[in-house]
Every structure is written in C-alpha cells, then in structure tokens.
Amino acid sequence: MPVTSKIEIKNASITKDSLSRLLKKICKERILIAPVRNDDLDDVNFLPVTNPAQICCDYDNTTTSPKEFFFPQYECMFTFSGTSHESIEAGDDSEEIVLFGLRACDVKAIELLDKFYERNFEDNYYLSKRQKSVIISVACPDLNDQCFCTATETGPLLQDGFDIQLLSSVNAYAVQIGSEKGLQLFEQYQYLFGPPLELDINKLLAQAKKQKAKFNLQKVYENLKQQNVDEDLWEDIGARCQSCGLCLFLCPTCSCYSVKDQKTPPGENRRSRQWDACYFSSITRMAGGNNPIRTNAEMIKRKYQHKLVQQIDEFGTSGCVGCGRCNLACVGNVNWLDNIIKIERAT
Amino acid sequence: MNLQYIPTTCPYCGAGCGFYLKVKDGELAGVAPSKTHPVSQGRLCVKGATAWESVIGADRIKEPLIKKNGKFTKAGWDETLDLVAEKFSKIKENYGPDSLGVWGSARCTNELNYLAQKLARAVFGTNNVDHCARTCHSPTVAGLVRSFGSGAMTNSIDEVKDAACIFAIGSNTPEAHPLIGWRVRTAKDKGAKLIVCDPRKIDTAKYADIHIQHYPGTDIALLNCLMNVIISEGLEDKQYIKTRTEGFEELKKVVAKYTPKYTAPIVGVDADLMVKAARLYAKTKPASTLYTLGITEHTVGTENVMSVANLAMLTGNVGVESGGVNPLRGQNNVQGACDMAALPNFYVGYQKVDNPAIQEKFEKAWAVKLSPKPGLTTTDQVIQAKEGKIKGLYIIGEDPLTSDPNITEVRESLEKLEFLVVHEIYMSPTAEMADVVLPGASFAEKTGSFTNSERRIQLINKAIEPIGNSRPDWQIVCDVATRMGYPFKYPGTAEVMDEIASLAPIYGGISHDRCRKVGLQWPCLDKNHPGTKYLHKGKFTRGLGKFHGIEHRPPAEVPDDEYPFILSTGRMRFHYNVGTMSRRTHLLDREFPFMFVEVSENDGQKLGIRDMDDCQVSTRRGQLKVKARVSDRVKEGVMWMPFHYVEAPANLLTNDAFCPIARTGEYKACAARLEKVS
Numbered sequence A: 001m002p003v004t005s006k007i008e009i010k011n012a013s014i015t016k017d018s019l020s021r022l023l024k025k026i027c028k029e030r031i032l033i034a035p036v037r038n039d040d041l042d043d044v045n046f047l048p049v050t051n052p053a054q055i056c057c058d059y060d061n062t063t064t065s066p067k068e069f070f071f072p073q074y075e076c077m078f079t080f081s082g083t084s085h086e087s088i089e090a091g092d093d094s095e096e097i098v099l100f101g102l103r104a105c106d107v108k109a110i111e112l113l114d115k116f117y118e119r120n121f122e123d124n125y126y127l128s129k130r131q132k133s134v135i136i137s138v139a140c141p142d143l144n145d146q147c148f149c150t151a152t153e154t155g156p157l158l159q160d161g162f163d164i165q166l167l168s169s170v171n172a173y174a175v176q177i178g179s180e181k182g183l184q185l186f187e188q189y190q191y192l193f194g195p196p197l198e199l200d201i202n203k204l205l206a207q208a209k210k211q212k213a214k215f216n217l218q219k220v221y222e223n224l225k226q227q228n229v230d231e232d233l234w235e236d237i238g239a240r241c242q243s244c245g246l247c248l249f250l251c252p253t254c255s256c257y258s259v260k261d262q263k264t265p266p267g268e269n270r271r272s273r274q275w276d277a278c279y280f281s282s283i284t285r286m287a288g289g290n291n292p293i294r295t296n297a298e299m300i301k302r303k304y305q306h307k308l309v310q311q312i313d314e315f316g317t318s319g320c321v322g323c324g325r326c327n328l329a330c331v332g333n334v335n336w337l338d339n340i341i342k343i344e345r346a347t
Numbered sequence B: 001m002n003l004q005y006i007p008t009t010c011p012y013c014g015a016g017c018g019f020y021l022k023v024k025d026g027e028l029a030g031v032a033p034s035k036t037h038p039v040s041q042g043r044l045c046v047k048g049a050t051a052w053e054s055v056i057g058a059d060r061i062k063e064p065l066i067k068k069n070g071k072f073t074k075a076g077w078d079e080t081l082d083l084v085a086e087k088f089s090k091i092k093e094n095y096g097p098d099s100l101g102v103w104g105s106a107r108c109t110n111e112l113n114y115l116a117q118k119l120a121r122a123v124f125g126t127n128n129v130d131h132c133a134r135t136c137h138s139p140t141v142a143g144l145v146r147s148f149g150s151g152a153m154t155n156s157i158d159e160v161k162d163a164a165c166i167f168a169i170g171s172n173t174p175e176a177h178p179l180i181g182w183r184v185r186t187a188k189d190k191g192a193k194l195i196v197c198d199p200r201k202i203d204t205a206k207y208a209d210i211h212i213q214h215y216p217g218t219d220i221a222l223l224n225c226l227m228n229v230i231i232s233e234g235l236e237d238k239q240y241i242k243t244r245t246e247g248f249e250e251l252k253k254v255v256a257k258y259t260p261k262y263t264a265p266i267v268g269v270d271a272d273l274m275v276k277a278a279r280l281y282a283k284t285k286p287a288s289t290l291y292t293l294g295i296t297e298h299t300v301g302t303e304n305v306m307s308v309a310n311l312a313m314l315t316g317n318v319g320v321e322s323g324g325v326n327p328l329r330g331q332n333n334v335q336g337a338c339d340m341a342a343l344p345n346f347y348v349g350y351q352k353v354d355n356p357a358i359q360e361k362f363e364k365a366w367a368v369k370l371s372p373k374p375g376l377t378t379t380d381q382v383i384q385a386k387e388g389k390i391k392g393l394y395i396i397g398e399d400p401l402t403s404d405p406n407i408t409e410v411r412e413s414l415e416k417l418e419f420l421v422v423h424e425i426y427m428s429p430t431a432e433m434a435d436v437v438l439p440g441a442s443f444a445e446k447t448g449s450f451t452n453s454e455r456r457i458q459l460i461n462k463a464i465e466p467i468g469n470s471r472p473d474w475q476i477v478c479d480v481a482t483r484m485g486y487p488f489k490y491p492g493t494a495e496v497m498d499e500i501a502s503l504a505p506i507y508g509g510i511s512h513d514r515c516r517k518v519g520l521q522w523p524c525l526d527k528n529h530p531g532t533k534y535l536h537k538g539k540f541t542r543g544l545g546k547f548h549g550i551e552h553r554p555p556a557e558v559p560d561d562e563y564p565f566i567l568s569t570g571r572m573r574f575h576y577n578v579g580t581m582s583r584r585t586h587l588l589d590r591e592f593p594f595m596f597v598e599v600s601e602n603d604g605q606k607l608g609i610r611d612m613d614d615c616q617v618s619t620r621r622g623q624l625k626v627k628a629r630v631s632d633r634v635k636e637g638v639m640w641m642p643f644h645y646v647e648a649p650a651n652l653l654t655n656d657a658f659c660p661i662a663r664t665g666e667y668k669a670c671a672a673r674l675e676k677v678s
C-alpha cells in the first residue's frame, strides 16, 4: 500500500478560531504532533501535544527534523528469547498521528524518505508509521538567512506532495488538500472549513519563486558530476569535520541506520536500530580493517555527491531540501550552504 | 506515543554542553542539540550526540551487591545500608575517624559531592575526602591559587572565539573538549593567531600558525624560554607588571638562563621557532591561554601551572576579556567537585579546614565537632591503605584500578582494606574488589547540578526512572549518614543546593531555580548577583598576581638504553576516560574498538614496525600487547597511548611518581620500550 496517494488539489479555507477547534478535536481522537517551545531552553521542536495551547506558532523551523516520527533515532525492531527461530515477527508500534505545522522543506524531505524506504526493499518499520500519518503543513512566510528552499525547489510553499497545506492570510488560512489522506481528514471535519479564499495561489507561487535562489542547483549538479571542484575544498572540509554526526542526524533526508543486537537479561534479546552517519569512518570500514574510503576528504565528499547528484539522478529531486539545519551545527564550522555556493562557483 | 525532550547537561567533558534527552514511552531514545544553550549553541561532539546510549547498557548494576565468601550476592537496600553503616561505625570506633576515607566524584553532581564530604567530615569525623581531580587538575587549583588566588578557569568558554591570539599548551582541545575546540577553530577562521605546543601533531597543530613540538615533561623550560625572549626584547607589559603583580625580579633572574640556544636541546625544538612564538604571543592581544593535563599530569604539575600563569601575567593577559589562563576541566563536574570541597584541605567554596574561624562556622552549621587537621589525598589514602592506616573506603563513581598510575600497586593497597564500598553504575575492576557495591542512578535518572569548566552551574533533570533497583547517589549517601546516627534530611537536591549557598560565599546566590535556563557562573555572591564572566578584572583574588621563578626539572623517569622512549598517555574524541560509558555506546566503540600505541614513522622504520602490526610496550611496571599506529603524529622518540581500554589499561605502564604539592601522578611521561611481536 503506498503511504500516500495524490488527488487533484481541492481548495478551502479555515479561520484561525476554527483551526484551534480542529486541533482540539484531533488531540482527542488521534495523536497530534506540533511545534512546541521548551520552557527552559528556547528550542522549538515537534512533540506530541495534548492541548493546542501548547503549540508554538512563532518559529522559523524546528531544531530537529520531524523525520523521527517515522524513522526514530532509536527503535526496537523485535525482541526474542532462545537461540534458534524459524521466523520472528517484526515489532510494530505505529499509531494514528497527525503532524501539524511542518514547513514545505520537511514535507518534501518526507516525500524523499518515502521513495527511499519504498524502493527495492519495503521497510515496514518506516512505512507502517507513514501510512498512519496525516500531515498538515504551513507554508513559510519568508526564507531565513540559513535556509534555501527556493534553490532546491522545495518551498516555501508547495505545488504538490502535501496532504493538507495552509497558507496564512489575514484572519484565516487558505487550505489546499492534495492527497487521499488529507481529503479524509478534511471530510471528517468539513463543518469547520469554509469556502476557498479569494487568494490567487498561482500569484503567491510566482511571488515565492521570485525570492532569489541562493544558488543554481543545476550548476552545482554539473560541477559535482564533472568533478570540477578543486580538491582543496574537500581537503579543507575533511580537516574540519570532527565526525560528530550531528549535521546528518539533524538532516530531514538522511536515512542511514545501524543495527545492533543486545542481550537484555533475563534471557531476552533485542534487535534495535539507530541513526548512523556517513561521517563516521567506521561506517565503511570492513571487518579486516580495510576501508574503501581512505581519507576524510573522500568521506565528506559523499554527502555532497549523494544529495546533490545521485539522488537527483535517482528521484529527480534534490536530496537536500534546503532546510538549513546543518549549516550551524558543526564544531568545525563546515557550512553546507557556503560550500554549495563554493561548488557552484568552481567554474 | 509519548515523546518528550528533557533538557539536561552533558555527562562527559567539562565544556558542559546542554542538550535534550529524548524519552519515548519511558525509555531513553536519543539526544537533540539545543540552539539556545550558551555553550553548545546547536552543536555537540559525538559523545554528547550519543550520550543517551551510554547509561542503558544491559549490564547496569541493578541491585545492591554484598560480597559473601568471595562472591557477590544480591541484597535489599535495608540490609546493605545497615551493613555499610555498621562496618564504617565499627572501623571508626576501633581505629579512629582518620582510618576512613571518602572519594567523591567529578562525574557526579554538586549535591552528591557536598553530601559526600559532609559525610566524611561531620559523620566519619575526618577530612580524608578527595576525588579524581587528584589525577588531573589538582595542580591547577594548587598552582593558580598561589599565582592568582583562585584556582579556576579565568575566562568564559565563549570568549575564546574572540581572542586575538590563542596559546594552547598540553591541550588536545578538539578531541578532549570539542566545543572549546570549536571556539579555537572559530577564532582562527576570524583571523586569530594560533600557537600550539604539543608533542603530537594534533588537529589544532595542523592549522596553527606555529606548532612547537617539544618533548613531554619539558614545559617549564619551554615557557621560561618564551619569557626570556619576551623580557630580553622588552615585550613584557611593564605597566601591568608594576601595578598588578609582584615577584617579577625573581622571575627575571630565573628565566635569564633559558636563552633559546640553551633551551633548544632540552625541549627538542628549533631555537628560532621559540623566538618567533614568543614575539607573536607577546604582540597579539588579547591572548587566551588554554591548557589541560599535558601541563598538570607531571611531577612538576603545580610548577607547570605557575609557569603558564607567569607567561600570561608577563604580557598583561589576565583579567581581560578573551584573555586569561584557562585550564579546561576534563570531567563534567570536576570544577564542581572541587568547589564542593571533595578535597582534603577545604570546606565548600575553598574555605580552609585549618582556619579556626572557618571551622567554627561549619561546626555551628552542622552542629558537630570537626577535625582541624587537613586530610589525605586519594593518592595518599592509597599509600596509607597499603601501610594499614586506612581501613575503610567509600569510593563513589571512580575506578582507580583503571585510572590511577601503576595499577598493580593500587590493587595491593585496596586488598589490604577491611571494608571497601564502591558506588557505581556498571561493574568496574575497582567494584569487583569491593565488599559492597551500591547501584547508583545515572545522570539521566536524577536531578542535581554540574559546574562546567567556566564555573557555570547547570542543572541535570530526571528523564527516566532509575534503572532496576538503583537509586540516586545523593539519597544513598543521606541514608548512610542517617544510619550512622547523623540524619541527613533533604526533600530534594534543590534544598541541598540551598544549604551550599548558605555556606559557600562564591555560591551565595545560586539556587536551582536561578540555574534553570542557562545556569550561572560563580562567584555569584547573592540572590541578585548576575554571576561572573571572567575573573581578576582590575584586581587579582589574592590582591597582586604573583610571579614565581621556577627551574626546569626533568620527569621522574627519563629514557635510557633499556627504555629508550618517552611514553605519554591521553584522551580521544570518541572515548571517555576509563570507557565505562563510551565503550558501551555502539557508534563510539565501533569507531575505535581497540587499544593502540602511536609511534612516529622513523621509529617504526627503525624497529621494523608497520602500521597495525602487533607490538609490545613495556615499562618498569608492566607490559601491554597492542596494535601500532605508525604516523607522523608523534615526535620521534615519543610514544602515545589512550587510556580508555579496561582490557589493556595504559596505567599498567604509567609511573606512580607524584607532584609533591598536588600529589598528581606523572601520566604524561615515563620511560618505555617498544618491540614487535610476531
């Protein structure tokens, strides 16, 4: 079963009051996940809420990405006891969830993860959670100084690929419904929605497109593919990277994981998986100690090649959605956006 | 689904990053960085980013254990605590209070350390209380108190990025303190000058303006030489020396001898390079000095520290923003454990135990008679245990059988004890020797506070329930005290902090509530005090800064024909100390799963040893079989080993020669031999 099926876009509207009522209803019937500001430290992150009053509306984007609701940082795959088994049932802890307040880039990131986890081998840990989810995204008013979705064509508002998209207007939101799942949710609460606003979405889209792209993706793609980039850049980034993994853990499209078996007494064993990252040299090291990726420079190049060349070749869309989370997460001051611009200017 | 983000403080190094523990349905499930935290600012090193996994190993100690006929049996808390109280009371009765000792822990909270030293002083009746700072930064406290009057990092972590010059000596900053390493990188990216003095070509050395690769154990000679150049070229800050310091003439006399020509063969560094470094350092201000255990873990540790202080005062770099002398504290709460007086000669807040007025203040506060006699350091407790003078030890969260120098000797000492209690989260070689093992709750399972390297008091919050039947360490200490007839009654750790604030002037304005958001930096004298960003502004804590003229002395053991190498030890980014937590973290252990020794290419060639060959490293105390890592990282004639591996503990090899002032062991230099094993 595909995790989502697109429909022809349907327009509606919802007032700010009705939106609160909608979210209150959803809280009661399903699990609502929305941006919440921490009381002690000021970060905003997606977390389950029990009351819409907990939701933070004033945020650029969250510190961590919403991928963790489908691909958790740490997840038990199954447990077993004894030593020999014909087969073991995979665990499934998926629940009906509604995610509210995602930005366009994060929706596009999840779309990419869908493609990744559906291809070749279907990853049911991911897919079962995705199937039971509906996403209500909110288009961004503006780009901030770190994000760059206009360059990767992943925002700030979406033309397709969403369940429900909200676009802020004066006292109400324009509502667009773009998938079966979105439509079902809409129909369940139809009485809370109003008729389409006199808001020309195409004009908004055209306006958004005019926001200057911070680089030309095609040029970046070509320079990487044709290896036009000076080795010095890779050497420099390689020397800066301290293998903390954070830029990849934070990335909404990174999908690597490592599997670990652990004995948990008394007598039970647990297989779990956790986020892994291609900026650990041990991810490619083989049992004998040999490593096909010999230097840090080769290691760090992979993220650029994978997201900006291979994924474009494979899926037709950029593997980086321009959320900007990784730019200021680095103890070596590796700034992904700055480096992409350097790559663009290589020729 | 119930996912929560619980803000807390990193349990590893002294940088003191903040992050969130992810808790999913009551279990730890990850870590998220915080963009607003003053130290980490959206970043973390790999240990912080994986810290959630470090405390949920299947082999956590889940029940109290009592050794019966040489074997541990599980026991209930009541039975165990009764036994502990009874045994300690008996030893006290039979041999006197000074036959007991308590080891607090730089890994545990301020509240635990305060209560542990109160247990020693008010209940056991002895000042024999200390902690593992003895093995790292005690020379810092001893040295900087003598030079400045206060033994802490002078400036704040975030100031480092704005320094015009950074002088890093004996500090592998990016590996041992990654979030301070980030500031060094940022300063350099902004155009600062960087001088790194280290026997190894560490990451910062690779992008430094000047790398001085001197021999381990020659820091005083090197520093004296830099000062010699500065004074002979008239580059010292004369006004500052005149108005803010004393003892300059004595210093000048001593360093006169250390000309670059005289010093070069001692330190193994080109004379011109030292001249260049001295000029660059003296002319680029503000200059921030960073140092860690490369300075302190020597028989001349305290004097090394005072030499570093000399250099900074000579150029007027103390008491200024983005300057200062900055010992980077290795453990999450080593600063706090010192502040809390898990030290044999101080009450909380560095108030001397042999000062009668102070003694009276604490006797009144605690309503008990106290000993005026300074107690024994951990080093000396071990030595006196061997001599049969120390009979009972209560060790909290430490593993001297992996972390102390010459562990064969330590084992013999601990075997002599009548009663050993170890309080741990995982079994360790030391815990294996104990009569009673008390299962403590980890940082994720309790509340309290840590004080980071820049004196910032920050909270940890309870994210999950204590695992198994373990309990928060502070409660265990309270129960032991209460059962020994001195009730410790605190509703929670916030009230323990209130008592600390009432007794230690430098913590006077600290409370958990005030520390909740971004912490507070001591000195913080009262409830309205905003905390202190950097020390010694306008005036040193001791009044005038004091120069000390110090002569170079070689390490206790120097290379000879039989042991021709200098062996040094240290820390790596992916592991932490004795590895209790990092070795149980999948991604960390995968990256560096085995012990090794670093050797230079030339030495490797001479001995026919290639990268990844099996080899044996021996010293007068023992030998280890390890893999060789041959590279250009270490200086010829020097070998380097990490100390994170219990299965191959580097401290079988290190020398139990100690700094006579601070009693810290010489981990950074001993004589060793290397052989190929076929």
Ligand code: SF4
Pocket (backbone or CB within 6 Å): A247, A250, A251, A252, A253, A254, A307, A319, A320, A321, A322, A323, A324, A325, A326, A327, A336
């Ligand atoms: S690579 Fe960086 S900017 Fe791009 S999607 Fe990932 S985190 Fe966002």
Ligand code: SF4
Pocket (backbone or CB within 6 Å): A240, A241, A242, A243, A244, A245, A246, A247, A248, A279, A329, A330, A331, A332, A333, A334
């Ligand atoms: S954040 Fe920086 S140091 Fe960490 S893995 Fe990414 S590039 Fe490397």
Ligand code: SF4
Pocket (backbone or CB within 6 Å): B010, B011, B012, B013, B014, B015, B016, B017, B040, B044, B045, B046, B047, B048, B049, B177, B178, B179, B180
């Ligand atoms: S730098 Fe230190 S405090 Fe920060 S995450 Fe790493 S180990 Fe923890």
